[in-house]
Amino acid sequence: MTIVAVPEAPSAAQPAARPPVRPRRKLVLHLAVVALMIIWVTPTLGLLVSSFRPQSVLSQSGWWTAFAPPYQFTLENYQGVLEQSGIGQAFINSLFIAIPATIIPLFVAAFAAYAFSWMEFWGRDVLFVVVVGLLVVPLQTTLIPVLKAFADWGLTGQFLAVWLAHTGYGLPFAVYLLRNFMGSLPRSVFESASLDGANHVVSFFRIAVPMSVPAFAALAIFQFLFVWxxxxxxxxxxxxxxxxxxxxxxxxxxxxxxxGGGWYLLGAAAFLSMILPLAVFFGLQRYFVRGIVGGAVKG
Amino acid sequence: MKPWLRGLVPLTVVVLAATACGGDSSGDDTDLKGDTVTVIGTWGGDEQKAFLEMVKPWEQQTGATVKYTGTRDINTILTTGVASGVLPDLAGLPGPGQMVEYANAGKLLPLDGVLDLATYQSEVAPALVEVGKVEGKIHGVFIKAAVKGLMWYSPKLHDYAASPPATWTDLLSQATANQGAAKATWCLGIESGAASGWPATDWIEDLVLRTAGPAAYTQWYQGKIKWSDPAIKNAFQMYVNDVVGKTYGGTVTAVATNFENAGNPLFASPPGCVFLHQASFITGLGGFKSLTAGTDYNFFPFPDINPQYAGAVEGAGDLFGMFHDTPAAKSLMRYLVTAPAQDIWVKIGGALSANKNATSYKDDISKRSAALLANAKVFAFDASDLMPSAMNDAFWRGMVALTNGSKSVDQTLADLDAAQKDAYTS
Structure with a gap:
C-alpha cells in the first residue's frame, strides 16, 4: 500500500508516451468522481446544517428543509457546547495528548522502518512479520493488561500513559507504512552514500528522512486523527x-x-472538534502533492 | 521496567498519594481538607450539573474536592477497572447484575458500616434497599430514582384528574369516550439508539406486574419461568392488541420515533393521541421540557388490571457504590443519601429521589410521582434492568421486531426463550 502523492499528469515530460484521453471518457470519469464526492460529503453537510438548527425544528423535519423558508437557524447549539464547564481545558488536554502521541510513534517507526529496509541483521524479516502481524490485535484486548501495568508504574491518569498507549497502538501500522515507503527508495542512493563514507546514522538523517516526508505527512494525519x-x-x-x-x-x-437528552448539541460539538483536524489536514496537504518530487533521484 | 520509567515512579507515587487517599485518619469529616474523591457516573449534561451542585455543600463543609467523570460507557470502563484494579472511589453502577459481579470480585465494598443504616432504611422504599443488597449487605444505594409506567395526557383534551381510570378496561373505554379529535389512543416511540425497544419492555413489565403479579414477575426476570409461559404471553398479547393496534401513526412511526419525542403528538392540534405511557423522567425531555406541568400535561398512575395485585408500582434508578473506603469517600457516600443532599437535585428537577424525606419538588407532578414511589403497596424494580445483559438486549431487540410487526408474538417469545437458555448460565 503506498499512499503517495498523485503526480500531476506527466504531460510535459513524456508527451508521446500516452495516447490523449478521449474527451467523452474524461467526461464520464469526471461525472463519476463528482457523484462520489457528493455521496461522500452529503452526511457531513447534513450534520453541519443540523448543527445550526434549533432543537424544536431538528426533531420535526429533515435538515434539507432548512433551505426553504422559514429559515430557522441558530447559534444556540454552539453556545450550549461552549458553555459546558471545562471545555477549554479539555481542548488543551486534547492537544497535550494528540501532539506527543503523534510525534513519538512517528519517530520510533521511522527508525524501525529504516532498519527494516536498509540494515542487514539476523531475523529481520521474521521480526518485521511479527510487528506487522500485531496489526490484527484489537486494542480492546490490551486494555486490562496495559492498565494493570500502568497502575504498577503509577502512570494511570497521566498524559504519559496515553502517549505510551497510543504509541504502542499506532506502531504496527506506522512501521508497515514507512518501511514500504523507505524500502522503495532507490538503492543506488544509499549505495553511493555508503561509498562516500556515510554510515547508517548519516544515511538515515540525510537521505531516508528527507525523502520520506510525504509518507511522514500521511502517517501523521492518520495517527493524529486516530488519537484526536x-x-x-x-x-x-x-x-x-x-x-x-x-x-x-x-x-x-x-x-x-x-x-439521551441533549443529543441536539452533538452536531455542533462534532464540528467544533473537527476544526483542528481540518486545519492539520489542510496544513499538511501540500506535502502530499509536492513531497516526492522534491528529493528523488532519477533511478 | 525501563530505567527511564523508574525515574518517573517516585513522582507519580507522590501525585497518587496526594489524590487517591488522605492517609490514616479517624474518619472525622473535618480533617478531609485537600482530599479528593474520584467519582465516575453515567450522568452527563444537565444531570452532571445537578450532581455537581449536589456535592458542592459537602465540598465547602469538608474542604475536599470531587473529581467527576461522566460517561455512558460506564459498563466498559468499570469492567476494565475491576479487572485491572484501577478504580474510582465512588461510581455509578451499570445495573444490579454488575453490582453483584463487582461485589463478588471483592472490589465493590459493603456500605453497612458507612451509612447511617437505621436512617437510610427508614427513608428509602424497602424494595429499593433490597435491590442494593448483595448477600444481605448493602452495596448499592440510589442517588436518583424514577417511577415507570405513568400515563401522561393533555388536560386540554380531557382532564382525568377528577376520576382517573381505575382499571385497564376502564382506561380503554374512557380513552375511546374522550378521544375527541385525537387520532389514536396511544402515542408510542421506542427508538433509543442502541437501547431501542426499552420503552416497549416497560410496557410488558407493567402489564406482567399487574396481570400475573409480583411473584410471577420475580420468577420471570430471574429466568425461572419461560417467556412462552401463559402469564407472560398474555402481557405480550395485550401489548399487541390494546397498545400497538391503537397507536398513532402505526407501527412504523412507533419504531422510528425517539422515546423523547413520542409524546409530542399529545400536544399537537389536533392531538395525535390520548395517552403516552412513560416514566417520570419524561418531564425533562422532548416536548414536555418546554411545557407547563399541570396545565399542559398531567398523569395518572398505571391502572390496576387484576384486582388481586392492586397498588403495584414499577420503578428504576441509578445504583451507586463505593470501591475505595478512604475517609473522604465514606464521608461523601454518607452525605449523598441524606435528605438535605437529595433535596438539591430534587429542587433542580429531572429526577426523583429514593429518599422519602426529600420533598422540595418543583411541581405537583414530581411530588405525586415521588409519593407513588414512597407509598407503593407492591414495588417492583425494572425487570429488564435486573435481567442478565444478554437477556436484556434480546428483550429490547425482540420488542422492536414485535412492534414493527416483523415477528409475531409466538415468534418473539420463541426467540426470547432461546436467548434465556444461554443468558442465565454464566
Missing part, C-alpha cells in the same frame, strides 16, 4: 483515575445525559 478522535483509550487510562486530564471527546460525549 479517541474516546475509549482516554477514558480507560485517564478517566478512571483523573478526570482533570480528559480530552475533548470525553467532554463532548458528556453533553448527552444518561437518558
Amino acid at each position: 478522535n479517541d474516546l475509549l483509550v482516554a477514558l480507560i487510562y485517564i478517566g478512571l483515575a483523573n478526570s482533570d486530564n480528559l480530552p475533548m471527546t470525553a467532554a463532548m460525549a458528556n453533553l448527552v445525559n444518561s437518558l
Whole structure:
C-alpha cells in the first residue's frame, strides 16, 4: 500500500508516451468522481446544517428543509457546547495528548522502518512479520493488561500513559507504512552514500528522512486523527483515575445525559472538534502533492 | 521496567498519594481538607450539573474536592477497572447484575458500616434497599430514582384528574369516550439508539406486574419461568392488541420515533393521541421540557388490571457504590443519601429521589410521582434492568421486531426463550 502523492499528469515530460484521453471518457470519469464526492460529503453537510438548527425544528423535519423558508437557524447549539464547564481545558488536554502521541510513534517507526529496509541483521524479516502481524490485535484486548501495568508504574491518569498507549497502538501500522515507503527508495542512493563514507546514522538523517516526508505527512494525519478522535483509550487510562486530564471527546460525549437528552448539541460539538483536524489536514496537504518530487533521484 | 520509567515512579507515587487517599485518619469529616474523591457516573449534561451542585455543600463543609467523570460507557470502563484494579472511589453502577459481579470480585465494598443504616432504611422504599443488597449487605444505594409506567395526557383534551381510570378496561373505554379529535389512543416511540425497544419492555413489565403479579414477575426476570409461559404471553398479547393496534401513526412511526419525542403528538392540534405511557423522567425531555406541568400535561398512575395485585408500582434508578473506603469517600457516600443532599437535585428537577424525606419538588407532578414511589403497596424494580445483559438486549431487540410487526408474538417469545437458555448460565 503506498499512499503517495498523485503526480500531476506527466504531460510535459513524456508527451508521446500516452495516447490523449478521449474527451467523452474524461467526461464520464469526471461525472463519476463528482457523484462520489457528493455521496461522500452529503452526511457531513447534513450534520453541519443540523448543527445550526434549533432543537424544536431538528426533531420535526429533515435538515434539507432548512433551505426553504422559514429559515430557522441558530447559534444556540454552539453556545450550549461552549458553555459546558471545562471545555477549554479539555481542548488543551486534547492537544497535550494528540501532539506527543503523534510525534513519538512517528519517530520510533521511522527508525524501525529504516532498519527494516536498509540494515542487514539476523531475523529481520521474521521480526518485521511479527510487528506487522500485531496489526490484527484489537486494542480492546490490551486494555486490562496495559492498565494493570500502568497502575504498577503509577502512570494511570497521566498524559504519559496515553502517549505510551497510543504509541504502542499506532506502531504496527506506522512501521508497515514507512518501511514500504523507505524500502522503495532507490538503492543506488544509499549505495553511493555508503561509498562516500556515510554510515547508517548519516544515511538515515540525510537521505531516508528527507525523502520520506510525504509518507511522514500521511502517517501523521492518520495517527493524529486516530488519537484526536479517541474516546475509549482516554477514558480507560485517564478517566478512571483523573478526570482533570480528559480530552475533548470525553467532554463532548458528556453533553448527552444518561437518558439521551441533549443529543441536539452533538452536531455542533462534532464540528467544533473537527476544526483542528481540518486545519492539520489542510496544513499538511501540500506535502502530499509536492513531497516526492522534491528529493528523488532519477533511478 | 525501563530505567527511564523508574525515574518517573517516585513522582507519580507522590501525585497518587496526594489524590487517591488522605492517609490514616479517624474518619472525622473535618480533617478531609485537600482530599479528593474520584467519582465516575453515567450522568452527563444537565444531570452532571445537578450532581455537581449536589456535592458542592459537602465540598465547602469538608474542604475536599470531587473529581467527576461522566460517561455512558460506564459498563466498559468499570469492567476494565475491576479487572485491572484501577478504580474510582465512588461510581455509578451499570445495573444490579454488575453490582453483584463487582461485589463478588471483592472490589465493590459493603456500605453497612458507612451509612447511617437505621436512617437510610427508614427513608428509602424497602424494595429499593433490597435491590442494593448483595448477600444481605448493602452495596448499592440510589442517588436518583424514577417511577415507570405513568400515563401522561393533555388536560386540554380531557382532564382525568377528577376520576382517573381505575382499571385497564376502564382506561380503554374512557380513552375511546374522550378521544375527541385525537387520532389514536396511544402515542408510542421506542427508538433509543442502541437501547431501542426499552420503552416497549416497560410496557410488558407493567402489564406482567399487574396481570400475573409480583411473584410471577420475580420468577420471570430471574429466568425461572419461560417467556412462552401463559402469564407472560398474555402481557405480550395485550401489548399487541390494546397498545400497538391503537397507536398513532402505526407501527412504523412507533419504531422510528425517539422515546423523547413520542409524546409530542399529545400536544399537537389536533392531538395525535390520548395517552403516552412513560416514566417520570419524561418531564425533562422532548416536548414536555418546554411545557407547563399541570396545565399542559398531567398523569395518572398505571391502572390496576387484576384486582388481586392492586397498588403495584414499577420503578428504576441509578445504583451507586463505593470501591475505595478512604475517609473522604465514606464521608461523601454518607452525605449523598441524606435528605438535605437529595433535596438539591430534587429542587433542580429531572429526577426523583429514593429518599422519602426529600420533598422540595418543583411541581405537583414530581411530588405525586415521588409519593407513588414512597407509598407503593407492591414495588417492583425494572425487570429488564435486573435481567442478565444478554437477556436484556434480546428483550429490547425482540420488542422492536414485535412492534414493527416483523415477528409475531409466538415468534418473539420463541426467540426470547432461546436467548434465556444461554443468558442465565454464566
